[in-house]
Each structure stands twice: as structure tokens, then as C-alpha cells.
Amino acid sequence: MRGTVIFDLDGTLVDSVPDLADTLDEVLTGLGLAPVGLEGARALIGHGIPRLVQGALTLRGHDVDDAEATAIVERFVRLYGGRLSQRTRAYPGAEAALERLAGAGWRLAVCTNKREGFSRAILSDLGLLRFFDLVAGPDTFGVAKPDPAHLTRAVPGGGPAVMVGDSIVDVTAARAAGMPAIAVAWGYARGPVADLGADAVAQDFAEVPALVERLAG
Incomplete structure (x- = not known):
């Protein structure tokens, strides 16, 4: 094993x-509140379901x-x-990039602020x-990003690792864990991806394997 991505x-x-937006809007309309729609939900994602729901309630002044x-x-x-x-x-190219990384000997993991069971079912x-x-x-571990323990506990023996994510939560966790971070340009970042402070930015999933090799290969 060469390391963990x-x-x-x-x-x-x-x-x-x-x-997520369909579910959030169903909950809100059930409370007599206006839906937030796709863009409203997109702006609230990244910190887990409780904060997603609370953010929507706050947005609606409830x-x-x-x-x-x-x-x-x-x-x-x-x-x-x-x-x-x-x-x-x-996302387009995700499966091909994962195939390439796995074939090159990288161990792959997911660290998400979504519940493990939901995440496994979606994948x-x-x-x-x-x-x-x-x-x-x-x-899974009782911690969530940006807590670096969410990442460090995912790496057996503390070997080399790279974080790939779309938000400041991901980059902050990686920085605190001492890992290089790749920010993806297609996600839910609330501002310019270049401002997240990652070590590299992937404009397309096809770029991810080469960036991993450069940062931790």
C-alpha cells in the first residue's frame, strides 16, 4: 500500500x-415554511444533518x-x-479516477459529515x-470534520495520506492533520475554490490521480 487517499x-x-433539497423542502413545508430549493440547500451542506436542518430553520426565521x-x-x-x-x-469521472488510484496501489477511504450508514448506502x-x-x-469515530481526528483515525499506522474535498471544512481538517489537501472545483464551496488554501485544485476528476502522485507519491 502506497498510502491513503x-x-x-x-x-x-x-x-x-x-x-437533500427535496427532503429539506418537505420538512420545511410541513412546518408551514417556504422551501429553500436547490441553491438554498447547497449553501447549507457540509456540516452534517443537524446543522443543515438548523441552518434552514434559521434562514426561514423559525x-x-x-x-x-x-x-x-x-x-x-x-x-x-x-x-x-x-x-x-x-460526478463525471469519479469512477475512472478511483479505478486508477486503486490500481496504482492507493488505499481509498471516505471521511464525511454524513452518517456512515447513509454514506455506505449511497456509494x-x-x-x-x-x-x-x-x-x-x-x-464512526465520534468526531466530525474539521476535527483532524476524523482523518487521522482513517489512516492506519499514520502513513502518508492526501485529503480530497470541496470545502473549507475539508481543507481545515487536512491542515490540522498534517495532510496535503486537494480542493475540487465542482463542489459546494461558498466562494472561489482557490481561496480555500488547498495545496492543489482539481478542475476535473481526471486530474485527481496525478495531483495525488505529486503531493504524496
């Missing part, structure tokens, strides 16, 4: 906004106590679990789960 999930490997917030999150989880891959798709539905030695959500 750690991928974020949403906005990096897969475009999950349509299913204050709730802890008990109500928990109930709303639980409803979101139930609804989302029934449509994980209805409209979610892998399985899209035919990508077979590439990954590990899929770690916030419920």
Missing part, C-alpha cells in the same frame, strides 16, 4: 443536493427549542433515508462502495 462525499464524489429541533431532525432523517439516491449522482447504490476500505461518518 481520503475523499469527502457530498460535493466531491457525489452531487447529493437534489435529494426558532425552536431543543426538543422540537431534535424532532425535526429525526423527521428529516426518516424522510431522507427513503430517497438517498433517487436523484443523487456520482453502494452508485457502484462506488467497492473501492473503499473505510467509510467514516461522524458516528
Whole structure:
């Protein structure tokens, strides 16, 4: 094994906004609130389901106590679990890049702020789960990005590793873990990808294997 390449999930490997937005809008309209739509949901993704839901409630000016917030999150989880891959798709070139990396001897892992079970189900539905030695959500190790432990615990023996993600959460976690980071240009970053401070930017999935080789090969 040459080392580990750690991928974020949403906005990096897969475009999950349509299913997340559909679920979020169903929850909001059930509360008598206006939906946020695709772009509204896109701006809230990256920190896990509870913060996604809370962000949407805040956006709509809907204050709730802890008990109500928990109930709303639980409803979101139930609804989302029934449509994980209805409209979610892998980004173009993802499968080919994973094939190339695995064939070159890299161990592949996913570290995402989405629950492990949901993440595994999505990857399985899209035919990508077979590439990954590990899929770690916030419920896997009890930590979530930007906590660097989410990444370091995914690397056996502390060997060489590279993080590939689309957000400041990914780059911050990689920096704190002492790993180089590749930012992808097709994800959900809230500003210019070049401003994330990654070691390299991939404009296309086909560029990822060569960037991994350059940074940690």
C-alpha cells in the first residue's frame, strides 16, 4: 500500500443536493415554511444533518427549542433515508479516477459529515462502495470534520495520506492533520475554490490521480 487517499462525499464524489433539497423542502413545508430549493440547500451542506436542518430553520426565521429541533431532525432523517439516491449522482469521472488510484496501489477511504450508514448506502447504490476500505461518518469515530481526528483515525499506522474535498471544512481538517489537501472545483464551496488554501485544485476528476502522485507519491 502506497498510502491513503481520503475523499469527502457530498460535493466531491457525489452531487447529493437534489435529494437533500427535496427532503429539506418537505420538512420545511410541513412546518408551514417556504422551501429553500436547490441553491438554498447547497449553501447549507457540509456540516452534517443537524446543522443543515438548523441552518434552514434559521434562514426561514423559525426558532425552536431543543426538543422540537431534535424532532425535526429525526423527521428529516426518516424522510431522507427513503430517497438517498433517487436523484443523487456520482460526478463525471469519479469512477475512472478511483479505478486508477486503486490500481496504482492507493488505499481509498471516505471521511464525511454524513452518517456512515447513509454514506455506505449511497456509494453502494452508485457502484462506488467497492473501492473503499473505510467509510467514516461522524458516528464512526465520534468526531466530525474539521476535527483532524476524523482523518487521522482513517489512516492506519499514520502513513502518508492526501485529503480530497470541496470545502473549507475539508481543507481545515487536512491542515490540522498534517495532510496535503486537494480542493475540487465542482463542489459546494461558498466562494472561489482557490481561496480555500488547498495545496492543489482539481478542475476535473481526471486530474485527481496525478495531483495525488505529486503531493504524496
